[in-house]
Amino acid sequence: MNILYDERVDGALPPVDKTALLEVLRQRLPDLDLLHQTEDLKPYECDGLSAYRTTPMLVALPRHIEQVQELLRICHERRVPVVARGAGTGLSGGALPLEQGVLLVMARFNQILHIDPAARTARVQPGVRNLAISQAAAPFGLYYAPDPSSQIACSIGGNVAENAGGVHCLKYGLTVHNLLKVEILSVEGERLTLGSDALDAPGFDLLALFTGSEGLLGIITEVTVKLLPKPQLAKVLLAAFDSVEKAGHAVADIIAAGIIPGGLEMMDNLAIRAAEDFIHAGYPVDAEAILLCELDGVEADVHDDCDRVRAVLERAGATEVRQARDEAERVRFWAGRKNAFPAVGRLSPDYYCMDGTIPRRALPGVLKAIAALSAEYQLRVANVFHAGDGNMHPLILFDANQPGELDRAEALGGKILELCVAVGGSITGEHGVGREKINQMCAQFNSDELTLFHAVKAAFDPGGLLNPGKNIPTLHRCAEFGAMHVHAGQLPFPELERF
């Protein structure tokens, strides 16, 4: 894929004198580990969105907040842009480095500072891995709910920056709903606290504003998350359907029945077969779609909900409903889903993972429209998604070595995201905008709304030094991209007229 670097943003900044910058960094921060040789920079060329690559000018690996503060002061004085990076697992290129900037790697801030079982909170450094929080909380019967697929590797700082989700978001919310407080450094290195240890904080809700801001507003140095008691019991049902539309309706029916499952996931036939081939989860490979529905909570409740969901699924036309017989089978059912992306990746030389959200009611129609677009662009699309909250992950299969396929894949991806916007949804559910979806932001928002984003950005970072070129497109870019603003279906979307 092309690196669509936003030169207008970067262009506004003066060129950086690397030698002079290195010299001042070594002088004022003699203990700071710096990488600047080409071979050392290679591993930092991209994040989880490997199609976009840039070699950073230099990589800083601080160990202490004071080092980060001084680094920020130096960069601020010299107008050097700074991109923060955690574990580098992001899927939208949010941590893509800059050729003319410093990549600030926060991975060494990896300490769990305090678990407070009475308050049910964990205070951790930003480089702590998502799963490590739950592991540390486990002795108290607690866990941290948001569970992105990358939870073994991804770090909480990146989770906050991208407002990460996971299969349990439907019931337990996104990262923003599971945070109490974030300590940040401003672009000038000032220490600021957003949120508090209590329920609510007065003034503007800067904690929520900051969450998902993708490194544009400040550098995270500490995170206090909420912990939840581990559910007594979790059961999972697997339902097979002979059409994706029926599975889509079943999702709506479950929610309409007043049940909030711990997870409610859908996979279509292509994804089912890929996952089964890879993981041997025991999925029915001839089903057009499967739903995985997890019920968790206290025991009596879970049994009751399982019966109710089974009845709803059968009424919705499921050809088969199976309950995982034991914990091993439950884990296997989920392993198929959690490995669906790499599994689909094995079907094709390249794949492009999209991330959009739609209102649940639009699910069957959007699935139909995606199938039509797939035929039109002559590219296979596997659908894997958090069906319960309408967060779709269409995976577009292509071969970058076939002339034109990459461009078609990008164009198809863009169309799918615009389709999401047209039905009242959005261009990202949990992966963020980053570099990847910067153009689609022009479809999601009108110029007044984008102007407001820029004004908010300027309130935190008037010089535009923090992660420039990500998340919020310039008005100039949108004009050039020529996107129709299709906000909330106010403009007709031709693909939608087909059904």
Next chain:
Amino acid sequence: MNILYDERVDGALPPVDKTALLEVLRQRLPDLDLLHQTEDLKPYECDGLSAYRTTPMLVALPRHIEQVQELLRICHERRVPVVARGAGTGLSGGALPLEQGVLLVMARFNQILHIDPAARTARVQPGVRNLAISQAAAPFGLYYAPDPSSQIACSIGGNVAENAGGVHCLKYGLTVHNLLKVEILSVEGERLTLGSDALDAPGFDLLALFTGSEGLLGIITEVTVKLLPKPQLAKVLLAAFDSVEKAGHAVADIIAAGIIPGGLEMMDNLAIRAAEDFIHAGYPVDAEAILLCELDGVEADVHDDCDRVRAVLERAGATEVRQARDEAERVRFWAGRKNAFPAVGRLSPDYYCMDGTIPRRALPGVLKAIAALSAEYQLRVANVFHAGDGNMHPLILFDANQPGELDRAEALGGKILELCVAVGGSITGEHGVGREKINQMCAQFNSDELTLFHAVKAAFDPGGLLNPGKNIPTLHRCAEFGAMHVHAGQLPFPELERF
């Protein structure tokens, strides 16, 4: 109480020529209802915080969004400040009008536009009453969860502006957690959409930023809220204790047991006796404290939880645990709590209702400290609060006709709020900052944080026309007020050394 008008903010705006303003409004908005005679303005002098009163210059009562847009454009052109008002039930003076400004009453925007039972959402105008949403959703088995005590009268626009709470927030979250989308008008009258119909919106989370911004960032014209399925069953337990500390520990124990009650409320002896006298709820009047714990959900679950909570309460030293025998008794138990403010009001010529939050673990200590402060200031304090989420409502009893009592009440209130901050809490849980707590903001935030608030405000409203003098104090005011910044207990708080 003194009207502490922030003249610095207002002073930055030119004086308004009322006659000229009226003339241009009549010319450009001939159909707009305007009040400008002294006797017509009386009812708009204050909101629910009746101690603060100002006569507005004029009151506008629009019926159509286009009228509000044009009004905003006119005020913007002439630099006339605008204060929005819903039902006027706010408790922190957020809708207090300006002598040199327009009071924009949104009460006539009172239509429920759409209930979508499949998506579980309601799209409503800002003047719709909180309870009316649940009433309209009831035929679908749904309701809107946040339930401030004023829910019969307060409107959803005000709920969004103040990020209102209620007794069910512990389980179901504040207003911000129950919103999907807000349509607003900018200070220049542009229509903007914050949030979307789907799970998450890309870009900065302006919906959360806007929620609780107390009219400083824009005018709400439409709100889309999430609806929840009505719980199958709700049961309430009443537990009596011979000390408030024991009741405080019991709260922590319930939460630590992994139970999330629908509501968990505490009242101390003064509040119990006042409520019992007023409502005859059947409270034990000789208890030092009572807890009301509501369990809601599916039937099996509720019965199970009731047994577990009862066991926890008994272990925590409750002298009595009673379960409401029927729905009538359950409603009566809650009526006592919901009417606790007016009930306490009957004990004293005047009372001052505070609203602060603290981490749950600090509950017993803070109650002790409040008792000590109450003795020191020689004013009775009744404690009524959302114990489960650490949201306290100390009610300070005083007689404004006794020389010095009003000043002592204000000083004691300020001390209590600073105490909340010192233990890591905040100066508001659900009532907002408004005019009332503007000085305590100087204790909660340092000057870097306040500067950031002002920058965010300027991003939306560079001229400072929207609700000036509320929510965010000027740095000048904080310097003058001379407050120590006691953020998160980093500075010692003398009262805390007593225990």
